[in-house]
Amino acid sequence: MAKKDKDAKEQIQKLKARVKKLKEQLAKKDAGKKKVKKPSLVSPLAPKSFPALPEIAGVEFAAAAAGVKYQGRTDVMLAKICEGAAIAGVFTTSSTRAACILDCQAKLKLRGAANSSDGAAIVVNSGNANAFTGAAGQTSVEAVTGAVAEALGVPAARVFSSSTGVIGEPLPHDRIIAKVPELRDALTGGGLELAARAIMTTDTFPKGASAEVAGDGGTIRIAGIAKGSGMIAPNMATMLVYIFTDAKISQRDLQKILSRNVDDTFNAITVDSDTSTSDALIVAATGKTEAAPITDMRTRAARDFEAALRAVMMDLAHQVVKDGEGATKFVEVRVTGAANAADAHKVAMSVANSPLVKTAIAGEDANWGRVVAAVGKSGAKADRDTLTISFGDMVLAEKGWRVPDYSEEAASAYMKQQELVIGVDLGLGRAAKSVWTCDLTHRYIDINADYRS
Amino acid sequence: MAKKDKDAKEQIQKLKARVKKLKEQLAKKDAGKKKVKKPSLVSPLAPKSFPALPEIAGVEFAAAAAGVKYQGRTDVMLAKICEGAAIAGVFTTSSTRAACILDCQAKLKLRGAANSSDGAAIVVNSGNANAFTGAAGQTSVEAVTGAVAEALGVPAARVFSSSTGVIGEPLPHDRIIAKVPELRDALTGGGLELAARAIMTTDTFPKGASAEVAGDGGTIRIAGIAKGSGMIAPNMATMLVYIFTDAKISQRDLQKILSRNVDDTFNAITVDSDTSTSDALIVAATGKTEAAPITDMRTRAARDFEAALRAVMMDLAHQVVKDGEGATKFVEVRVTGAANAADAHKVAMSVANSPLVKTAIAGEDANWGRVVAAVGKSGAKADRDTLTISFGDMVLAEKGWRVPDYSEEAASAYMKQQELVIGVDLGLGRAAKSVWTCDLTHRYIDINADYRS
Incomplete structure (x- = not known):
């Protein structure tokens, strides 16, 4: 064999051995690689799909992408509530609660605001909690609720707002206000799921629940949405809940029912013992049902309504736990x-x-x-x-x-x-x-x- | 060029390219490999070494491997305390506290037991908490303290015991009792570090602290050990602290000093908010110092002693936090x-x-x-x-x-x-x-x- 041939052969053999060795090393790396389970994007406890919710006569919803913090997703929701609806609410007991919470509480104490012949609205943004933002926080609340009031032709005292997200940073309220006309034009009775998605922070699924109850002379419908226990990296989890019903009921009675059922539902859940600055639960009753008004809480119809409302509250509360950060049980x-x-x-x-x-x-x-x-x-x-x-x-x-x-x-x-x-x-x-x-x-x-x- | 030559050359080039590619793939794997820090066996917050502790005249220590749960390590410690020593203690406030805690509390309430001319002893095991073990728990406590009392010739009412480890499983007290003669024979004034190691569960370092204070006419020495915030896989963390001093002081005054300093030291630490069934802090004062007795708490010597004891308590409390489960800060x-x-x-x-x-x-x-x-x-x-x-x-x-x-x-x-x-x-x-x-x-x-x- 010529020397040249021999050299080439040797070189080929060496290279083949080298390839073999490298292949072995690669195989070893792959075998040694720890199988890291990627966390699922959706909680393992999530329901299979968002439930079909009944439309509630007298309420319309819209969602928009205002870019408060997130890009490429909706982050503001608007609910327009008909004239004469009763509005009730319960809020965080935190002593450092957010500006929007203080504003909602003040408005609900005005009897005229909570139970009036005027229309009403709820506007919610995710991405910024507008909490611990001093006097600027109240200015932002007034700017947003004022813009919504003007666009919908309702009194500002009947516009309730919530914010969820980072604490201590100024709310870029101009971005929300710029979207109000778009939101107004998009309002639709069937928009509750869109609204549920717009208020998510790092929730892994949108949360909805509903009930129908036989009233005197017709059906009363209840539908609610919630967000909670996801985090805006890495800020305060906040639970926000909005429930709508076509029941005919006074603000006073609605508030009573809400208050006496919140301890065994939303106040009976805990993910990590950390109470938010911004928890809010608002219920609006439009009175648009064909059923008779609920005026006497001792009647069967009133008791049935309370049980149905409580069931919706419990369902949403459980969904919040099921989307608890990192929850698997x-x-x-x-x-x-x-x-x-x-x-x-x-x-x-x-x-x-x-x-x-x-x-x-x-x-x-x-x-x-x-x-x-x-x-x-x-x-x-x-x-x-x-x-x-x-x-x-x-x-x-x-x-x-x-x-x-x-x-x-x-x-x-x-x-x-x-x-x-x-x-x-x-x-x-x-x-x-x-x-x-x-x-x-x-x-x-x-x-x-x-x-x- | 001959065809053969050409083939060989081509093959070599191909192989070289293959080698290059495989090398790249390997390099990529290595770069992509996440650098997983293995958890250190010792807390990053641990002191560099166990401190040199002064011997306290009138107390001797021993440790033994009884195999209560762990194998191949010491898990029982015995402290023999001289005649006439004053003993004070504070214990968990848990309503489900362990049998040994109930026993210690009962004994400390007997004035004769806490401050007597007799000798005394402390016996501690790790590996089993003897908590939520019903009447059998008290039987085990009596068996262990009785065996120690007999071996050391001290009244059983002056033998204090602690147990730390799994809750709800019967304490194999025979294994401890079998080691009592060995423990008695091994007693030595310099055995405090061995004792600190024997009471560890998943603590990552033994904890000791000491102080010396100028009394009237001589030095008063204080030395203490603690365990805490490690877990027996996967049971209740328990904080156990034993402090010894040669001060001449009554049980009543010692208990007062202990009680008024515990809130700002051990009760001011938290790892995970989970209070144990078995926390115990016992202080024994042997009276063997050459310094004058501490009888009037208003004197400088008394105040200095209290400050020194408090400093030792604070040091041990901080070490417990520094060995908090998973602590890095x-x-x-x-x-x-x-x-x-x-x-x-x-x-x-x-x-x-x-x-x-x-x-x-x-x-x-x-x-x-x-x-x-x-x-x-x-x-x-x-x-x-x-x-x-x-x-x-x-x-x-x-x-x-x-x-x-x-x-x-x-x-x-x-x-x-x-x-x-x-x-x-x-x-x-x-x-x-x-x-x-x-x-x-x-x-x-x-x-x-x-x-x-």
């Missing part, structure tokens, strides 16, 4: 046998907010000892020897210790479910309270530890 | 200007326990808006327009809005520090409170979501 903490209502609430919230309980749930660990510890720290009256802890229908511990036939396997199997009920019976009295929460996962930290950008 | 929340002490405490704890504040710190995000929100939700009196928020010496927000010369860059740079001070001035009164906490990181979830094994 939906958990009811069901406290019974408490000495009094305050204690029942304390124990339920102590368990629902315990990071150790919530991380155990995330890890599908049947660590009922942490539930015991959370009961113990709650400050409520509790007695080790009368305490019963159960998961679903399974009693795990009672009379001061785990049950004789305690099965770690059965308890662990239960934890694999997506929806869990943790039962705590204090064995001391008859007060009870259920609250709803989600687990605490890595995703919660991913969402909230990110730099603001 | 040590944070002081310093509240001033509160209307009253209760409000100062509420605001400080609301900020220190806010998951949103703690995740922002983990992400080194200067998200002071979350501090505002945590103040707002605390339930304490607060006014947006008198509130001042500062990070270190930097005022970020005051008079209802961020300061005019607010610098996001400067605030972000501050967050990179390992030790942070978040200042909240409410501008309403003169009450103040500092509490200490750590950040909330992925490691916290890793530690606590693991299956029990």
